[in-house]
Every structure is written in structure tokens, then in C-alpha cells.
Amino acid sequence: MPVDISIPRYHKNLYSTTAILDPYPHYEALRTAGPVVWLQRHRVYAISRYADCKAVLLDDETFISGKGVSLNPIANRLGRGTTLNSDGAEHATKRSVLAHRLTPKALRKMTDTVEHFAEDVVDRAVKKTRVDGVGDLATALPLSVVPDLIGWPADGRDELLRWAGATFDSMGPINRHSVGATKATAEMLAFAHRVARHRSALDGSMSRDVFQAADEGKIDNKSCPALMIDYLAPSLDTTIGAISSALYLFSQYPEQWQAVRSDPDLIPNAVNEVVRVESPLRAFTRTAARDADVGGVKISRGSRVLVIYASANRDPAEWERPDSFDITRDAARQLGFGSGVHGCAGQGLARLETTSILRALAGRVDRIELAGEPKWTVNNIIHRLEHLPLELVRADGTAA
Numbered sequence: 001m002p003v004d005i006s007i008p009r010y011h012k013n014l015y016s017t018t019a020i021l022d023p024y025p026h027y028e029a030l031r032t033a034g035p036v037v038w039l040q041r042h043r044v045y046a047i048s049r050y051a052d053c054k055a056v057l058l059d060d061e062t063f064i065s066g067k068g069v070s071l072n073p074i075a076n077r078l079g080r081g082t083t084l085n086s087d088g089a090e091h092a093t094k095r096s097v098l099a100h101r102l103t104p105k106a107l108r109k110m111t112d113t114v115e116h117f118a119e120d121v122v123d124r125a126v127k128k129t130r131v132d133g134v135g136d137l138a139t140a141l142p143l144s145v146v147p148d149l150i151g152w153p154a155d156g157r158d159e160l161l162r163w164a165g166a167t168f169d170s171m172g173p174i175n176r177h178s179v180g181a182t183k184a185t186a187e188m189l190a191f192a193h194r195v196a197r198h199r200s201a202l203d204g205s206m207s208r209d210v211f212q213a214a215d216e217g218k219i220d221n222k223s224c225p226a227l228m229i230d231y232l233a234p235s236l237d238t239t240i241g242a243i244s245s246a247l248y249l250f251s252q253y254p255e256q257w258q259a260v261r262s263d264p265d266l267i268p269n270a271v272n273e274v275v276r277v278e279s280p281l282r283a284f285t286r287t288a289a290r291d292a293d294v295g296g297v298k299i300s301r302g303s304r305v306l307v308i309y310a311s312a313n314r315d316p317a318e319w320e321r322p323d324s325f326d327i328t329r330d331a332a333r334q335l336g337f338g339s340g341v342h343g344c345a346g347q348g349l350a351r352l353e354t355t356s357i358l359r360a361l362a363g364r365v366d367r368i369e370l371a372g373e374p375k376w377t378v379n380n381i382i383h384r385l386e387h388l389p390l391e392l393v394r395a396d397g398t399a400a
């Protein structure tokens with residue numbers, strides 16, 4: 001497809017390891033260059049400004065997901081059959097099979113369990129002098145809550161984190177990271193196929209709803225494995241990212257941790273602000289189903305656009321002091337959970353998990369201090385910490 005020569009071009013690689021670890025100068029350059037910028041390396045139009053990202057996400061008739069939301073054709077083919085990669089009536093049907101499990105009403109029933117679990121995790125962590133904010137605090141809850149909900153069998157859990165991370169990595173452009181992730185992605189899909197074939201998911205679980213919908217002819221039998229992965233894969237790294245980034249940000253802004261300790265009702269908005277500043281999911285794509293306009297720039301039918309949530313969330317045209325963490329700002333309109341019909345179906349649960357950990361910590365820990373160099377994961381799609389050395393200091397000044 002010919003690229004309109006009046007559209008600015010960007011020649012740098014947005015998915016090199018260096019750019020993955022520090023994407024912000026690239027996002028700034030894209031936002032400055034224009035509402036639509038052709039990424040020469042990735043053969044896609046970048047949408048990086050808040051208003052344009054939001055407009056694209058809300059116009060799901062023009063900007064469709066059915067041709068895949070990944071940056072490469074292999075992942076787009078493998079992702080067929082999911083809620084994430086479908087449109088219109090098909091999307092509504094698929095979303096209805098499982099989304100009812102995660103409504104505010106359904107989540108209220110889970111709240112006590114998740115909160116108790118969070119307290120256990122925090123109690124165990126505060127007994128140690130030094131903790132890894134990722135391994136000791138951020139991972140346990142996501143790694144247990146959603147696999148239980150999905151009914152993922154016990155023998156497939158050891159590899160889950162590796163598989164889920166690889167599933168995201170494989171959705172980037174064809175590069176070292178996505179190619180390296182192919183094997184693990186295929187393993188996860190093969191495992192899900194086996195579970196669907198043997199109907200071996202736990203009783204009463206979301207997977208049972210999927211099988212029932214297939215038995216009733218509501219969805220295609222072939223979609224079962226994809227629909228299970230649809231909820232499981234995005235539930236882990238994203239939430240681990242939100243929890244660990246929250247810990248990191250509070251270690252950097254101790255006065256805001258004191259504010260949270262004095263008034264834990266600030267926590268829900270703090271979660272929005274964490275997801276705004278350190279958006280766990282960098283960007284997904286859409287395809288223009290007809291000729292379209294983004295911020296006054298014409299895009300022709302069939303073009304693929306990259307919606308960069310993480311850039312929108314730091315757009316100075318939308319946010320004052322966009323790079324600062326401020327839990328008192330109104331962060332509810334951040335785009336880190338997406339927006340419109342494909343807006344995150346699991347965000348209520350992610351918020352519940354993150355809030356529960358922060359609440360449990362606020363009741364026990366006076367200061368969260370960095371005790372070493374944080375290490376960020378290298379992944380095409382996911383932005384999260386891999387290790388976060390911390391010291392949790394109790395109100396009496398002793399290490400917790």
C-alpha cells in the first residue's frame with residue numbers, strides 16, 4: 001500500500017532493546033512529529049497523542065480488531081477466535097461468554113478472598129528484611145486468582161508466567177524478541193488445546209462456561225482454547241506490572257506513600273495514576289476498515305495503525321507534568337486499560353488485586369525504600385519490572 005508522502009516518517013526502531021527499556025524519547029518525538037507518523041521500520045502508522053488514540057479506540061467500526069491487534073501476521077493468525085481480535089456481533093458474543101464473571105457484582109463476591117490472600121502475601125513479605133517487590137509481592141496474587149477462575153489445571157501452572165509473557169512478546173514486530181517467544185506461545189496454545197479436548201478445566205470455572213457456550217452452539221468449538229488464553233494470558237504480566245510499578249513509584253515518592261497511609265481511600269485513584277505513568281501494556285494495532293481521518297490526517301482503507309496507550313498517557317497536551325507521579329490528579333481517563341468496546345474486560349479484577357496489596361501494605365509499612373537497582377523486563381508489548389529490590393520499613397523505623 002503506498003504511503004502518503006505528506007505524512008511524517010520515523011526511521012528509528014521502536015522495539016530495539018534500548019527503545020523498549022526507555023521508550024519515552026521516542027514517544028515524545030512521535031507526538032511532536034504529528035497526529036499520524038509512518039514507522040518506516042515497522043510498516044505501520046503510529047498514533048501517539050492522547051486525543052487521537054482515544055478517538056481511534058472509540059471508533060471500532062472504522063478501526064477494527066478482527067484482522068488482529070498484533071504487529072506481525074503470524075501472531076495475528078494465531079490470535080484468531082479471541083475476544084481481543086474480533087469485531088461487532090462476534091465480539092459481543094465472545095465477550096458475553098466470560099465478561100459476566102468479572103462484573104463489579106461478581107467481583108464483590110471475590111473481594112474478601114482476594115483481600116485475605118493479599119494480607120497473607122504482605123505478611124510473608126514483611127517478615128523478610130529485604131524483598132523483591134516482583135517475586136515477593138506482585139506475583140503471587142495474579143498467579144493464583146485468574147488461573148483458579150479460568151480453571152487452568154495444576155500441571156500447567158509452572159510454566160504459566162513464561163508462556164503468558166511470551167504470548168505478549170510474540171505480538172510485537174518480527175524481531176529477536178517475538179521470534180524467541182514463538183516456542184513458548186505455541187506450548188501454551190497446545191496446552192489449552194489439550195484442556196479443551198479433554199475438558200479437563202476445573203469445575204465451576206470460566207473455562208466450563210466456554211465449553212458450555214460451545215456445546216450450546218453459541219461459539220465455535222475451535223474458539224475454546226483461544227478464549228481461555230484470551231483471559232489468562234493478559235491477566236498476569238499486566239497486573240504484576242501494575243503492582244510492582246506502584247511499589248517502585250511509592251519508593252520514589254515517599255510523601256505520596258504517607259498520604260496513602262493517612263487516607264487509604266486515595267488508593268483506587270493511585271492505581272489509575274500508576275497505570276497512567278507506567279502503562280503495563282505499551283501498544284496494540286487496529287486496521288482501518290474504510291478510508292479514515294485521524295487528527296485531520298487521511299488514512300486509507302486497509303492501513304494498520306499502532307495505538308500507543310503508553311504515549312497517550314504521557315501526552316503533555318492532556319496531562320500537566322505528565323512524567324510526574326501524582327495520586328491526587330484525576331487519572332481516571334488514562335488509556336492504560338484501553339477504551340471503548342475492547343476496553344479491558346479484567347480491569348475490575350486488576351484494580352481489586354492491586355488495591356488489596358497496597359491496602360495491606362499501607363496498614364503495615366511506613367516506608368517503601370529502594371534497596372538496589374530495579375530491573376525492567378524486555379518484552380515487545382509488556383512494560384513491567386522483573387526485579388525490584390526493596391526494604392519495607394515499619395512505623396517504628398525497623399526493617400519490617
Ligand code: HEM
Pocket residue numbers: 057065069083084085095146230231232234235236238239242275279280281284309335336337338339341342343344345346347349350
Ligand atoms: C493492570 C492490569 C491490566 C492492564 C493494564 C490491561 C490492559 C488492557 C488493555 C489496554 C486492553 C485493550 C486491548 C485493545 O485495545 O485492543 C485490554 C483488553 C483485555 N484485557 Fe486487560 N489489562 C489488565 C488486566 C487484565 C486482567 C486481570 C484480565 C483477565 C482477568 C484481562 C483481560 C482482558 C481481556 C479479555 C481483554 C480483551 C477485551 C476485548 O477485546 O473486549 N486484563 N487489557
